[in-house]
Amino acid sequence: MNQSLAHSAEPQRTAPIGLLVTAITSIRQLVVPILVGGFALRDSPIGFGGLLFLLVAVLAGNLVVAYLKWLRKTYTMGVEDIRVESGIISRAARSVPYERIQDVSLEQKLLPRLFGLVEVKFETGAGGADDLKLAYLTEDQGEALRHLIRERREEEAAATDSSEGEVVASSQEESGEIIFSMDTKRLATFGFFEFSLAVFAVLGGLAQYAETFIGMEVWDPDLWFGLVQSQQGALESLGFAGQVISAIAGLIALLVIGSATGLIRTFLRDWGFVLEKTARGFRRRRGLFTKTDVVMPTHRVQALVLGTGWLRYRFGWHGLKFVSLAQDAGSSSHVVAPFAQLEEIDPVIRAAQFEPPSQSLDWHHASRKYRFDSAVIEGGIFVLIAVVLAGLVGAEVISGFDYAPLVPLAPLAAAALFVAANLYAWQFHRHALSATQIFARKGLLSPVTRIAARVKLHSVEIVQGPIARRRGYATLHLGLAGGGFSIPGLPLGRARELKLAILDSIATRDFSQLK
Amino acid sequence: MDENDDAVARTAAPAPEQDAVLALAQTPVVDGHGDDQPLTELHPNYKTALRVQAIIASIPFIVAAFVLEGQAILPTATIMVPVVLIALAFIIRLPARRFHARGYAMSTDRLRVARGILFRRDTVVPFGRVQHIDVNQGPLDRFFGIATLTLHTAGSHNASVHLPGLGEPLARDMREEIRSHIKREAL
Numbered sequence: 150m151n152q153s154l155a156h157s158a159e160p161q162r163t164a165p166i167g168l169l170v171t172a173i174t175s176i177r178q179l180v181v182p183i184l185v186g187g188f189a190l191r192d193s194p195i196g197f198g199g200l201l202f203l204l205v206a207v208l209a210g211n212l213v214v215a216y217l218k219w220l221r222k223t224y225t226m227g228v229e230d231i232r233v234e235s236g237i238i239s240r241a242a243r244s245v246p247y248e249r250i251q252d253v254s255l256e257q258k259l260l261p262r263l264f265g266l267v268e269v270k271f272e273t274g275a276g277g278a279d280d281l282k283l284a285y286l287t288e289d290q291g292e293a294l295r296h297l298i299r300e301r302r303e304e305e306a307a308a309t310d311s312s313e314g315e316v317v318a319s320s321q322e323e324s325g326e327i328i329f330s331m332d333t334k335r336l337a338t339f340g341f342f343e344f345s346l347a348v349f350a351v352l353g354g355l356a357q358y359a360e361t362f363i364g365m366e367v368w369d370p371d372l373w374f375g376l377v378q379s380q381q382g383a384l385e386s387l388g389f390a391g392q393v394i395s396a397i398a399g400l401i402a403l404l405v406i407g408s409a410t411g412l413i414r415t416f417l418r419d420w421g422f423v424l425e426k427t428a429r430g431f432r433r434r435r436g437l438f439t440k441t442d443v444v445m446p447t448h449r450v451q452a453l454v455l456g457t458g459w460l461r462y463r464f465g466w467h468g469l470k471f472v473s474l475a476q477d478a479g480s481s482s483h484v485v486a487p488f489a490q491l492e493e494i495d496p497v498i499r500a501a502q503f504e505p506p507s508q509s510l511d512w513h514h515a516s517r518k519y520r521f522d523s524a525v526i527e528g529g530i531f532v533l534i535a536v537v538l539a540g541l542v543g544a545e546v547i548s549g550f551d552y553a554p555l556v557p558l559a560p561l562a563a564a565a566l567f568v569a570a571n572l573y574a575w576q577f578h579r580h581a582l583s584a585t586q587i588f589a590r591k592g593l594l595s596p597v598t599r600i601a602a603r604v605k606l607h608s609v610e611i612v613q614g615p616i617a618r619r620r621g622y623a624t625l626h627l628g629l630a631g632g633g634f635s636i637p638g639l640p641l642g643r644a645r646e647l648k649l650a651i652l653d654s655i656a657t658r659d660f661s662q663l664k
Numbered sequence: 665m666d667e668n669d670d671a672v673a674r675t676a677a678p679a680p681e682q683d684a685v686l687a688l689a690q691t692p693v694v695d696g697h698g699d700d701q702p703l704t705e706l707h708p709n710y711k712t713a714l715r716v717q718a719i720i721a722s723i724p725f726i727v728a729a730f731v732l733e734g735q736a737i738l739p740t741a742t743i744m745v746p747v748v749l750i751a752l753a754f755i756i757r758l759p760a761r762r763f764h765a766r767g768y769a770m771s772t773d774r775l776r777v778a779r780g781i782l783f784r785r786d787t788v789v790p791f792g793r794v795q796h797i798d799v800n801q802g803p804l805d806r807f808f809g810i811a812t813l814t815l816h817t818a819g820s821h822n823a824s825v826h827l828p829g830l831g832e833p834l835a836r837d838m839r840e841e842i843r844s845h846i847k848r849e850a851l
Contacts, residue, residue, distance in 0.1 A: 230843055238803045240811075244839055245796040246846045274818030275795040474818070607819030610787040618784060628793070628819025635821070652788055656773050659792040659846070660818070 160223035160234070166264050167285035168215055173260060175211040179204065224283055226297065231271065233281060245281050247302060248661050249273045253295040255288075267291035271298070274474070274630070274660065325425030325432055328500050329486045329493060336419060339488040340412030342461045346403070348410045424485050426500045431471075433485060445483065448663065449473050450501045451630050452601035455494065459594035469494050471501065472601075472632040498600070506588050506598055510581035516622040517575075519638030524571035531564035580636050582647060585654075587627070589636050601627065601634050603654035605663060611644050627651065691834065691841045694769045703767030703778055709808040710829030714759035716804060722751040768827055770838065773845065775815065777827050789825050791845035793817050798824075799835045811835040815842070 186200055214237070222235040232244040251274065255267045266285035273280060286294070331339070420437035430446035452472040461467075467490070471483040486497050491505075498505045538557040541547045547556055574593035581588045582603075590598040608628035617623055623644040627634040639647070692704050729747040733740070761781050769776040774790045798814035805811055812828040813835045830838065 229846075236801075238806075240799075240801040240806065242799040242836075242839075243796060244798075244843055246843055248846055249795050273795040273816070275816040275823060281796065607793040607817040608787060608789045608822040608825065610785060610822055612786075613784040615782050626821050628789075628817055628822040630818045631820060633821055648788065652774060652790060655790045656792060660795070 158225050158227050160225045162223055163219065163283060164266055164285055164287045164290065165219070166287070167261075167266055168212070168219055170261050170264060170266060170285060171215040172208070172212055175208065175215070179207065226294075231281070231298075233283065243281055245271055245273060247298060250298055250302065253298050255291045255295065261285050269294055325427035327423055328426050329422075329424040329489065329497055331419060331422040331488065335488065336415055336422075337412065338466075339419065340415035341408055342458060342466065342488070343411035343415050344404075344407045345410045345414065346407050348406060419487060422487070424497065431485060431501070445471060445473060445485075447501060450503075451605050452599060452632060452634065453498060453501065453503055454632075455506075455598040455600070457595050457597075461488075462595050465490050467491055467494055469497055472629065474630045503600055503602065504583060504586055506581070506590070506600065510583055510588065512579045512581045513639075513643060514579050515575065515636075515638035516620075516640040518620040519617075519622045520572065520575040522616055522620060523638070524568045527571055528564040528568040531560040531567060535560040535564065578638075580639075580647075582650060587634075587647070587651065589634065599634055601629055603651050604658050605630070606634075606651060606655055609648045609651055609655075611641075611648060613641075691770055691838045694771050701769050701771070701776075703769050703776075706763065706766055706768075706829035707808075707810050707831040707834070709810050709831075711759050711763040713804050713808045713810060713829070714762060715755055718751075718755040718759060722754060726751060763829075766829065770841070775825075775827070775838075775842065777825055787822055787825050789815050789817060789822070791842050793819075794842055794846060797839045797842060799832075799839055801832065805832075813838055 183200070183204060186203070187197070217237045218235070221237055222233070224231065224233045230244045230246045231250075232242060234240065234242045250271050252272045254270045254272065256270060257267050261267065261284075264285075265288050267288050268282060268284040269286055269291045270283075271281040283294075417437050419435050421440075422435040423433070425432045425434075427444070430444055430449075432442070432444050434440065434442045450471045450473060454470040454472060455467055456470065457467045466488055467486075468484065468488060469486040471485055473483050486494050495505045535557040538547065538560065542553055542556055547553050570593065577593055577596060578591045580590070585603055587601050587603055588598060590596055606627050606629060610626040610628070611623045612626060613623045617638075621641050622638050623641050624635055624637045625639055625644045625647055636644075636647075694701050694704065725747055729743050732738075732743045765781045765784075766779045768778070773792070774788050776786065776788045778784070778786045795816045795818055797816070799811050800814065801811045809832050810829055811832040812826055813830055814827070815825045817823060817825070
């Protein structure tokens with residue numbers, strides 16, 4: 150039993166002046182209610198005095214609560230961790246080990262700044278809302294805290310380089326080896342596969358915009374009705390062949406517009422796409438007008454996603470994405486090879502210190518019971534719809550046209566389709582465990598393969614619903630920073646086997662050594 | 665830390681009498697990592713706390729049932745009886761089942777948390793991946809002397825794993841234990 154070191158350091162309170170900031174903030178929040186209240190009560194017998202009394206009471210109440218909160222909020226700089234305890238009725242105690250603190254940031258808003266106060270934020274790998282915050286400390290206290298933590302960290306990791314995020318590389322050229330690039334021809338091919346009709350949505354939006362400015366009633370049915378009527382005469386005069394031709398012409402126009410959209414977007418985004426491997430990691434440059442230059446340190450690559458599209462897959466085209474730490478997720482996309490053949494992607498995967506998936510791995514399928522159950526469930530929904538529709542037809546709610554009795558057949562056909570697709574797709578859903586990685590592949594038309602480094606995972610969870618428990622299969626969820634990784638429908642034994650193997654890998658290295 | 669000598673399916677939870685002395689609460693450490701390792705039971709007060717929660721939650725329904733009875737829309741007791749029966753099931757039966765479905769196993773380098781009646785979840789967090797640790801107590805928890813231990817990880821899934829219903833001193837001791845592992849392994 151380790152002796153409790155927590156009590157060796159004195160718990161401290163935050164700066165008492167902070168109470169003043171809280172009070173002023175609460176007054177500011179009360180301004181609108183006061184104005185509204187004053188307006189509403191201007192003729193009532195309670196009158197202004199009553200309002201004033203209420204105001205003082207609310208303010209006093211706020212202050213008392215703020216004071217109690219302040220009284221009950223302490224932070225302790227222990228030997229190994231910093232801990233904050235807070236709460237008047239509920240109690241919350243958070244402990245953050247120094248080893249896990251990646252950065253300390255001091256934030257000053259206008260009001261606290263006037264009083265020389267700062268809000269101190271301790272960033273850990275957990276990121277976001279779960280980080281530890283201390284509001285408010287005096288500037289000196291904040292600075293001292295930051296200093297202390299930096300010192301502690303430097304003691305710990307004299308050798309390990311400090312963790313920096315994605316840094317936009319400075320203008321000086323770093324020599325690197327180009328591992329993937331796309332020429333104009335490749336971009337053109339990519340553009341065609343990026344076929345998109347999004348432009349029509351944009352046009353719709355623009356039309357609405359025009360409506361407000363020009364005053365043209367775009368959504369006025371009469372306008373369009375008139376237009377169609379005026380054209381209809383012309384169209385009818387063309388005869389049947391003419392109508393077919395104009396329909397085909399319309400389709401071709403659609404194809405041209407869709408392809409053009411894809412081409413333009415691709416050229417704008419990926420012009421001059423170059424991926425280099427430098428000493429610091431991966432460096433990606435792309436863009437026609439807005440050039441982006443992103444450096445991704447190799448050690449921050451948590452997992453890889455190898456995706457494709459249903460059509461481009463038939464031609465062997467794939468895309469590779471990195472999954473990076475959670476706090477980087479929002480900032481930029483981590484596409485490193487958007488459109489490439491597998492043999493071009495393999496070197497990129499190896500450069501990221503991963504192994505590409507291969508047939509020689511020990512691939513496993515999901516449980517056959519899971520295959521049966523999910524087919525039944527997906528088909529069953531449509532069968533249910535068919536039954537309801539049949540009932541409605543029987544009750545003559547759906548009637549009045551010749552095909553009414555055939556209506557329930559449509560969902561039945563869908564049911565058959567989904568059952569067949571599910572049964573067929575099963576053989577493409579598979580996973581494999583190698584010495585250092587876990588692979589999971591899913592998808593029938595456009596398969597996606599996820600590759601994660603076993604040692605870089607954070608937790609393992611086995612989930613079983615009521616059906617899964619009865620039938621002996623489970624879903625395995627892996628805690629991956631910056632993304633999800635789950636394998637559904639594993640036989641329970643296999644799920645446990647994977648869990649144990651992965652947990653043993655994780656346990657070999659501490660989080661702080663992952664960098 | 666003490667080595668666990670209990671070989672039975674469930675190790676005993678620390679006795680509630682220990683509450684008074686903080687130092688006496690010791691983290692039960694379980695051998696092995698397998699799925700057949702024994703799960704440690706939560707604090708008995710947790711079941712009571714769950715019951716009280718259920719009572720509080722069912723009050724509005726009981727009141728509504730009373731009011732509807734008073735209106736005499738339906739024959740006597742047709743609303744009251746089913747509502748009371750359901751409430752009783754929620755107050756007596758469900759907390760007991762939830763309590764038994766939950767448990768944890770703390771081994772030398774990881775914490776396993778199992779929960780759920782209908783949907784079973786079995787989560788394992790290795791200490792080497794813990795970012796920071798919370799010990800939280802609501803008003804009810806404070807009354808019953810229990811607390812929730814929360815482990816935060818950097819993963820997107822299972823970013824925070826909660827283990828409710830620990831005796832408060834035990835929760836603090838487990839926090840110290842886990843934190844000391846972070847220190848040890850980082851060096």
